[in-house]
Amino acid sequence: xxxxxxxxxxxxxxxxxxxxxxxxxxxxxxxxxxxxxxxxxxxxxxxxxxxxxxxxxxxxxxxxxxxxxxxxxxxxxxxxxxxxxxxxxxxxxxxxxxxxxxxxxxxxxxxxxxxxxxxxxxxxxxxxxxxxxxxxxxxxxxxxxxxxxxxxxxxxxxxxxxxxxxxxxxxxxxxxxxxxxxxxxxxxxxxxxxxxxxxxxxxxxxxxxxxxxxxxxxxxxxxxxxxxxxxxxxxxxxxxxxxxxxxxxxxxxxxxxxxxxxxxxxxxxxx
Amino acid sequence: xxxxxxxxxxxxxxxxxxxxxxxxxxxxxxxxxxxxxxxxxxxxxxxxxxxxxxxxxxxxxxxxxxxxxxxxxxxxxxxxxxxxxxxxxxxxxxxxxxxxxxxxxxxxxxxxxxxxxxxxxxxxxxxxxxxxxxxxxxxxxxxxxxxxxxxxxxxxxxxxxxxxxxxxxxxxxxxxxxxxxxxxxxxxxxxxxxxxxxxxxxxxxxxxxxxxxxxxxxxxxxxxxxxxxxxxxxxxxxxxxxxxxxxxxxxxxxxxxxxxxxxxxxxxxxxxxxxxxxxxxxxxxxxxxxxxxxxxxxxxxxxxxxxxxxxxxxxxxxxxxxxxxxxxxxxxxxxxxxxxxxxxxxxxxxxxxxxxxxxxxxxxxxxxxxxxxxxxxxxxxxxxxxxxxxxxxxxxxxxxxxxxxxxxxxxxxxxxxxx
Numbered sequence: 001x002x003x004x005x006x007x008x009x010x011x012x013x014x015x016x017x018x019x020x021x022x023x024x025x026x027x028x029x030x031x032x033x034x035x036x037x038x039x040x041x042x043x044x045x046x047x048x049x050x051x052x053x054x055x056x057x058x059x060x061x062x063x064x065x066x067x068x069x070x071x072x073x074x075x076x077x078x079x080x081x082x083x084x085x086x087x088x089x090x091x092x093x094x095x096x097x098x099x100x101x102x103x104x105x106x107x108x109x110x111x112x113x114x115x116x117x118x119x120x121x122x123x124x125x126x127x128x129x130x131x132x133x134x135x136x137x138x139x140x141x142x143x144x145x146x147x148x149x150x151x152x153x154x155x156x157x158x159x160x161x162x163x164x165x166x167x168x169x170x171x172x173x174x175x176x177x178x179x180x181x182x183x184x185x186x187x188x189x190x191x192x193x194x195x196x197x198x199x200x201x202x203x204x205x206x207x208x209x210x211x212x213x214x215x216x217x218x219x220x221x222x223x224x225x226x227x228x229x230x231x232x233x234x235x236x237x238x239x240x241x242x243x244x245x246x247x248x249x250x251x252x253x254x255x256x257x258x259x260x261x262x263x264x265x266x267x268x269x270x271x
Numbered sequence: 272x273x274x275x276x277x278x279x280x281x282x283x284x285x286x287x288x289x290x291x292x293x294x295x296x297x298x299x300x301x302x303x304x305x306x307x308x309x310x311x312x313x314x315x316x317x318x319x320x321x322x323x324x325x326x327x328x329x330x331x332x333x334x335x336x337x338x339x340x341x342x343x344x345x346x347x348x349x350x351x352x353x354x355x356x357x358x359x360x361x362x363x364x365x366x367x368x369x370x371x372x373x374x375x376x377x378x379x380x381x382x383x384x385x386x387x388x389x390x391x392x393x394x395x396x397x398x399x400x401x402x403x404x405x406x407x408x409x410x411x412x413x414x415x416x417x418x419x420x421x422x423x424x425x426x427x428x429x430x431x432x433x434x435x436x437x438x439x440x441x442x443x444x445x446x447x448x449x450x451x452x453x454x455x456x457x458x459x460x461x462x463x464x465x466x467x468x469x470x471x472x473x474x475x476x477x478x479x480x481x482x483x484x485x486x487x488x489x490x491x492x493x494x495x496x497x498x499x500x501x502x503x504x505x506x507x508x509x510x511x512x513x514x515x516x517x518x519x520x521x522x523x524x525x526x527x528x529x530x531x532x533x534x535x536x537x538x539x540x541x542x543x544x545x546x547x548x549x550x551x552x553x554x555x556x557x558x559x560x561x562x563x564x565x566x567x568x569x570x571x572x573x574x575x576x577x578x579x580x581x582x583x584x585x586x587x588x589x590x591x592x593x594x595x596x597x598x599x600x601x602x603x604x605x606x607x608x609x610x611x612x613x614x615x616x617x618x619x620x621x622x623x624x625x626x627x628x629x630x631x632x633x634x635x636x637x638x639x640x641x642x643x644x645x646x647x648x649x650x651x652x653x654x655x656x657x658x659x660x661x662x663x664x665x666x667x668x669x670x671x672x673x674x675x676x677x678x679x680x681x682x683x684x685x686x687x688x689x690x
Contacts, residue, residue, distance in 0.1 A: 055586040056461065056572060058468045059311045065455065077584045102309055102571045107585030129309045129571065157313035159475055164315065182313050183473035 005095040005123045005151055005174055008046050009209045009230060017226055018046035019270045020211050022099065022235035024067035025050050025084055026076025028246045034084055036242065036259070041094040043263035044270075047211075049126065049233065052081050052100035059128040061186030063236040067243065078104045078113070082120040089121030097153060099126040114142050114150055124151035124174055133167055153177050154208075158198055165205050175209040175231060178202065180216065186236035189215030191224045200228045222269050238266060300488030303611060305604035308487035310468075310574045317475045322489040324395045329496070334394065341386050342500065345419070346376045348383075350501075352508035352665075358635045358652075365658035367651050368517070369668045370505050372529065373640065379670030380501060380529045381412035385480055387497035389416035392478035401425045402480040403467040405432055405460030405525065406596030406643060407439025408670055409482030414448035416480075424448040427466045429458040432595045439674050457589050460525075460599045464573050483526025484603035487574030491531075491603050498532020505665060506536050513663060519544045519654070522667040523646040524564070524617065525597035527606045529669035534615060544616065546654075547606060548646045550592030551619035557582075561590035563602040564610050564617040577604040593622035593682060594642035594675075624649040626682050629672060641670030642678065 008018055021040050025033050037048060053071035057064065078100075085096060098117065105113050105127075117125075127135065132154045139152050151174035156165060159182060168176060178199055180189035189195075202210055212225055213233030222232050241262045250258055300306050300322075308318055328334040342348040351371040359366045372380040385402075392400055400422050404410030410426040417424035426443055430452050433440050443450050456462040464486070471479045484494040509517050520537060522530035524547040534545045552560035557580075560566065567580045572587060580588040580600035592598040609615035620628075625642055628649035633639045640648055644667070651666045658664070672679070 055456070056465055058465050058573070059472065061469075072586065103579075103581065103587075104585035106570055107581060107583070128311055129574070131308065131310065131312050131315045133315075134307065134309065155312040157311070157315075159313050159316045161316050161319075164312075179313060182475050184469045 018231035020233040022049040026071030027067040054101040061184040086120040302608035305607040364656040365662035373671035379408040385412040385416040397478035403463035407436040414446035427463040431458040483528040502536035527603040550597035551621035596643040639672035
């Protein structure tokens with residue numbers, strides 16, 4: 001139910017930073033993904049973003065590309081991603097969004113996908129290769145099937161023109177994914193005055209909460225953003241830290257300790 | 272439309288198609304259900320700017336005149352319409368004519384498109400151009416146009432293609448372009464496009480000179496229009512020399528730019544059969560071919576809804592072809608429509624027949640075709656003997672084979688090259 005998502009942003013003032021954390025489903029395995037989703041939920045992450053691996057992720061940088069390749073090599077599929085969410089959902093209430101390129105969803109069959117996603121406990125979708133206006137009819141169709149139980153998260157880029165942003169004026173659910181800069185996921189985003197002004201301006205145009213993503217990895221960045229957005233999205237920096245633990249071949253208690261350190265680092269980003 | 276959609280229903284869920292189409296239903300950028308612009312939000316305004324600039328340029332006589340002059344004085348157009356007499360006699364059936372795009376400056380049809388696009392880039396005030404390349408022909412043609420107009424040029428090319436098209440890499444560098452090796456995925460054209468798109472989304476002031484009639488709108492339309500000079504000339508030349516239209520046009524299809532440019536001016540001529548030849552590689556099994564239209568199904572890749580080679584989970588499948596320029600798991604959306612409507616037929620020719628066709632054309636006519644174009648030649652070789660002598664087949668000889676000499680030698684190791 002996307003009510004879980006609404007509650008995250010309800011009843012508290014603008015400018016309070018929520019933490020949205022991204023991991024790739026199946027990286028490095030189904031079991032590890034499940035454990036990490038639970039670990040992140042328990043460590044105070046407000047919204048989880050779960051990547052569906054795709055062979056040709058054109059909006060992603062090297063870190064998430066590599067995570068996707070590991071997931072695919074391990075046999076991850078959309079069906080298994082949905083099973084993973086269902087299993088996670090048994091004991092967790094943290095809202096969860098799927099981030100997926102279009103093709104795996106189309107191949108699964110759109111109607112079946114939205115039904116299965118809702119049934120599994122997915123709260124919303126982020127579709128990096130479906131521009132908002134191109135997706136209008138697909139959103140309407142989804143609403144016919146599952147009502148407002150799946151929230152589509154729009155993305156706004158620094159290149160977005162006023163008419164693109166105005167197209168989001170009537171949106172009331174979820175949040176707007178604000179791209180910190182032009183480019184792909186990863187790296188470290190600078191937050192010059194013009195970027196801050198652009199994020200602040202969205203506040204005047206939209207009623208949706210703003211979560212800023214792409215290149216967020218430091219507390220200082222979050223501090224700069226505090227007050228002008230309602231959340232930050234951390235993807236590559238988190239995926240990279242977890243991948244390093246896996247690459248180091250840690251196991252058992254040693255791995256758990258290191259994972260806990262990553263979760264602490266993540267929680268510390270939140271101002 | 273109704274007929275083509277009826278066929279599509281067997282392939283994918285009709286309602287999804289309708290909904291996907293609705294986004295741009297009233298605008299341009301669609302070929303039936305195919306096409307669109309499935310790109311990150313960042314690129315939406317960038318593509319819109321490109322579309323508007325292109326539409327203005329199309330209406331601007333000075334742009335058309337400048338491009339026309341370049342095509343004549345720099346590329347050497349019109350390209351020859353050549354009757355392959357010895358070849359036709361040897362086959363004993365239909366007469367084979369060759370549209371000699373291999374004689375263009377830089378050795379392939381690609382220059383028709385890159386001059387158009389780079390001229391547009393210049394008009395838009397761009398100073399940096401990027402492109403992807405498979406066989407290297409589009410990379411060379413882009414580097415050439417950038418040299419001519421003094422623009423900086425970066426070419427993305429898969430490592431596997433760099434290996435098998437080494438000469439073209441050297442040419443690009445001589446022309447002043449930077450060639451960036453792509454070591455991701457299959458390390459071929461598909462991955463080079465991914466990397467070029469990633470560059471573009473990070474550098475939105477850059478001009479992306481897309482090499483084929485695929486990708487997000489407006490590329491399929493724009494590239495087709497720049498390549499349609501091939502078909503327009505062919506039509507004129509056939510009417511002048513034969514007094515009538517040809518019976519069959521044959522062209523190879525990777526992304527499909529030479530084929531769509533060749534076919535487009537003939538689409539309304541129902542008497543002209545249009546045949547696109549895809550890379551059959553070494554067999555119909557997964558990973559052994561690049562026959563997207565013949566063996567694929569519709570989906571979204573590189574910004575457009577079109578046929579592609581995918582598995583049951585919607586992941587893009589590996590491809591193979593001896594020719595780097597055809598080694599691609601997608602195809603331009605207009606070809607997908609021509610397949611669905613039945614206006615064009617799509618067949619496949621394997622590695623071995625393509626290599627043989629290189630040898631046959633070299634020995635009978637003294638013309639060494641590119642391995643890509645050799646796929647079209649090979650199909651004409653198969654087809655001609657079954658047609659009567661009053662029939663005319665025109666093959667689009669889209670490129671010359673100098674770049675493939677090493678690959679051919681490697682393939683023919685064991686002595687057949689000298690047989």
